[in-house]
Amino acid sequence: VLLCGAATAVAGPIAFVGLVVPHTCRLLVGVDHRWLLPLSVLLGAVLLTAADVVGRVVARPSEIDVGIVTAPIGAPFFIYIVRRQKVRAL
Structure with missing residues (x-):
């Protein structure tokens, strides 16, 4: 989880x-x-194109960033993946 957070902070939300x-x-x-x-x-490619x-369609005439659109899709799934794993001691 820490590595995911660091990668997203460095590379931006599309890395997510x-x-x-x-x-x-x-x-x-x-x-x-x-x-x-x-x-x-x-x-x-399909996810980023759809996002x-x-x-572009939701906030006409301006735009919503791709990272903002993908966050509600990807964050719950990533939390599910992390919670599904057994907790390991650090």
């Missing part, structure tokens, strides 16, 4: 998509990288 999408794809297709990598690329379109 790069952390959430592969986990989503892993739930869909398993751990086989022959399917995981192409599906991650496809779903990441950009929603951000």
Whole structure:
């Protein structure tokens, strides 16, 4: 969780998509990288394109940042992934 927060702070909110999408794809297709990598690329592009379109349509004539649109989608899922894992001692 700390690494995710640091990566998002350094690279911006779009990096958050790069952390959430592969986990989503892993739930869909398993751990086989022959399917995981192409599906991650496809779903990441679809998610960012959809977020950009929603951000442009919702707040016409101005725009909402892609990171703001992806946060309500990705944050609950990432919290679910973190809470699902067993708590390990640091």
